[in-house]
């Protein structure tokens with residue numbers, strides 16, 4: 328069978344914007360070459376799996392791409408970063424059942440390092456190619472607030488010049504999108520070099536999430 332990789336997910340996104348239909352359709356996406364080396368596409372969801380009721384979802388959290396654990400499980404934020412996110416949500420007082428979590432890019436990009444599949448940052452081409460899926464999720468979920476986890480998600484929605492370190496926790500407005508708050512990606516906290524850095528980044532992350540909670544309950 329010939330290898331086919333296009334330049335956009337658009338031809339693969341169905342007109343029906345219901346989450347179960349989108350979730351099934353994404354497995355057939357050939358919008359870029361990442362599907363070739365990933366186990367499966369990882370679409371967004373709420374923790375309970377209750378994706379049928381987007382009306383109850385107030386926050387959509389967008390990360391970068393699935394990691395090794397997510398690629399195998401077929402679910403977003405189930406690995407170490409997901410556990411840290413769950414902990415931070417509890418501390419910020421956010422009901423996880425009202426949060427839809429997804430990624431900017433739906434297939435895991437990696438490179439081999441011995442027996443390990445090492446995370447590789449998705450490029451601008453892949454981010455652009457995958458955008459129609461994110462737009463379809465936004466249309467289906469209609470969140471009151473987007474929380475971008477890390478620079479890939481934030482710059483994808485707010486422009487390449489957006490700096491999470493400078494503007495994290497602030498409510499941003501962007502044409503045709505719900506309000507956006509950007510903060511750290513939990514993986515960045517896990518990668519902190521010292522315990523001190525990890526603690527201060529975690530505190531900042533929780534503070535930003537508290538801001539998001541305040542925004543959606545105001």
Ligand code: SF4
Nearest residue numbers: 356358359433434457
């Ligand atoms: S990463 Fe996105 S655009 Fe590329 S094949 Fe996967 S779903 Fe399609």
